[in-house]
Amino acid sequence: MSTKNIIEIKNLTAEYKTPEGFIGAVRDFTLSIGEGETYGLVGESGSGKSTVAWVIMRYLDENGKVTGGEVRFKNQDLMTLDIEDLRRYRGRRIAMVYQDPMTSLNPSITVGRQIQEVFELHSGGSKNETWDRSVEMLEKVFIVDPPSSANKYPHELSGGQQQRVVIAMALACNPDLLILDEPTTGLDVTTEANILDLIEVLKNKYNSAILFITHNLGVIAKVSDRIGVMYAGKMIEEGPVKDIFKQPFHPYTEGLLNCIPKIEEKPSQRDLKPIKGTLPNLLKLPAGCIFHPRCPYTEESCRQTVPHLIGVGEERKSACMRWEELQSRRLVNETDRIQVMEKEAEAPEKSVSVQNGNLMHLRSVKKYFGGISIFERIVGMAEDYVHAVDDVSFSIAPGRVFGLVGESGCGKSTLGRAFIKLLNITEGNITYDGKDIWKFSRKENKTYHKDVQIIFQNPDSSLNPKKTIEEILARPLRLYRNLKNSDLENTVIDLLKMVKLRAGYRSRFPYELSGGEKQRIGIARAFAAEPRFIICDEPVSALDVSVQASILNLLLDLQRNFNVALFFISHDLSVVQHLSYQIGVMYLGRLCEIGLVDQVFSPPHHPYTRALLSAVPSIDPEETREAIRLIGPVPSAKNPPKGCRFHTRCPEKIGQICEEKDPPAYEPVPGHIIYCHLYD
């Protein structure tokens, strides 16, 4: 790694003009990346990390302006380049990869042509030459069958393949600096693992400097050499990734590392340590250290002075003025913590028996979407259903958390909605307290709607923007519990207190609340009905990392207090492992494995479960987990593979039997079922 810096940013300040005032999105920001180095920029929403990328590309929105500092690319001041020079830099010497490949690619031009355009623009050559080079690029990013893939349109490729194409376009001209802005956030865990592997490989081949921006600490740990942590527009810590993760020198970094659930072989159900408070409003920044309102170690001096980024060791920087003092304090706490953990480990193991008297049973449930019209059937076209849920059977135990895990398109959300009668099922039955939910009388139906509630994923759209919080919470109380007047009012206040919000919130509208606060209202609304069963459809996926932990803790708390069964749907394995008693793993509409948390997360595994576990990027940079990668595209739910659904991508496929016969249920221990031929 040479010390010649490819990009140097010094004291950069960038602002956005909004109707409410100027927002300092990036303030006094300094960064440099050397040749061949991968720098990870970590931060949550509003931290300013994307703004940094756009400043480098000089692509700020109309209302954005650089008001201070400088950005030098190989000693050339980027801010003073004129349009012509800028064009020569963009794409050729600095390239960028964005989050959503579907919108980064032009849907009406073939992918080969899009890569070809990059060559035509920057390096010239005849049509045939540039075409050959773009096919070559596709090969370099490991796209299957490059010559014919080059003639495909973006929508004909999967998300992972699209992102590879975008990466190919970015690397086409061998840029000196490659910027990746959340490139894997929109992808499934297994696809993400493949893309990260790809970036590893390309790093060695291309020797570009890489600026990798993400909020996912696990991903950062995997790809970066050095990282910088941003909070509310400022860089608050910087240094080599292994050192920082082993021993952070800023309370925010420490908080982030603590509030993320980790995948472990024997999960403990210790509460996550969330960072209290919420991200600051960039228009009303706290005085002194911007992190002090949420810092567990805050003191008067933190409120008075604004700390600057100072060198704190070998190549490390921190913006905490009291880092030395806190270091010694932490070492002391560390020993305490280890003792506490040992004590917990001695606690009696959770009972393994699965309770009888289950709340709900699903038997051979199928949900198909679509299908063809009568006309098409007459003409002779083949049946065209989307097999969203294809023969699923299991039971929900009362008062326990059932986690359903799977990647996008596996049918988990569909199943959740079927429970709540938002969708009806094509075949099979779902029974509640012994009765089929679609055969209820009106009274039973009303009881069912009261007993079964749902918490949605997106806090922004799950609350009616025209209603006050009071109205939103009062509705289920009026509807299910017939509360009126002062009873109603008091219960609303109780509900708010239950989710740790002040009573004053009831006169507010949803747009006046933060994402985390809105999700708390969603939770309050679900618990307002005094349900027995709550479907949680990815409730924390849309929230920032530091907020997720507090929401998960709240959910667990309430679940335990009210003894409510939860059906927790998520694609995030670590979250599901942390919360659940029982877990189900779904793939393409079918269950692969189901059992208690400890059983599923320790061997024997279904091959898909094993691949999922190895794909989750760990925040422990020292950890070596066996890397299992799934190769091949996810089959379409319209035409699922015969036999075992997973056989097209299974690294442990036995042979023909996997293609022909449905996998049998193997039950190593009562309650733990694996659907696989391996254990026949």
Add this chain to the structure above:
Amino acid sequence: MSEEFLVKKILPEGDVPKPPKLFQFGRLILSNRKFLVGLILIIGLAIGSSIGSAHLPYDPIKFNIIDKFSNPSAKYWFGTDNFGRDIFSRVVMGAPMTMILGISAVFITLIISVPLGLFTGFWGGRTDEALMRINDAFIAIPSLFMALLLISARSSLEQYFKLPTTWWFDPYPIMAIGFTMAPRATRVIRSAAIHLKNEEFVHAAVARGESSLYIVFNEILPNVWPTIIVEGGIRISYAIIMGATLSFLGLGASPPAPAWGLMIYEAKNFLYSSPWLLVFPSIALSFMIVSFNLFGDGLRDILDPRTRRASLLE
């Protein structure tokens, strides 16, 4: 670079300082020039015409044959028509008539199209398909034709029940115009409902087992108001034009009512005697239509969902 310029007062956690709603509403309104101009003009028209109608210089129906076809002068500000009636008084008198016609017609349109559009959009499926095909059939008929058709039923309708009719309020053209505009408005409101149908808070309501009635009026309607208001604002201009056309064709107001459309109709025979019979009612009509257009357009800009501010207005 210091951070002082960004530091504001520290507030207790979670409190958002809110300037009073009215203040923000006022700021919003002032920010859009089109809307302001339109609003001022309409208010001016309303006030001017109501005050003016109470203090007319001359009786708008009274003949002054001696002074017929006189040019604008100090005596007769807009001149006189073929019967010697003061054009100014007639124009001023016509203003409230026209405005009432426009607003009432839109009112009827909304009463029909809002429930219809919301329910059919929310229900979807075959009901929606069937209703929309019928709706499309109505849209296929040119508006004027439709209005003419409806108003030609007037005489037969009057046999069964007579609606109160005054010189400034004639319900038959109003109803005809209102019904004519309804199918197109239904389409617009339906598409707003379809958008909202997919919002998660609607799913939450369905999951609670709420009835369609509740969901449409309590979850969807509050979010559709901006669309409704804008739709209404724009349609007022259409209604006024149609009303004038109907009067021009002799099917709206009848003489001697000072309806502008009627005045223009009557003026066409006397163009060579005096152009003022045509000029002033036409200017007045254009002026009113432009004012309502600006108002409606400006309103649409303000309530554009892309402006986050739209959520401030309820």
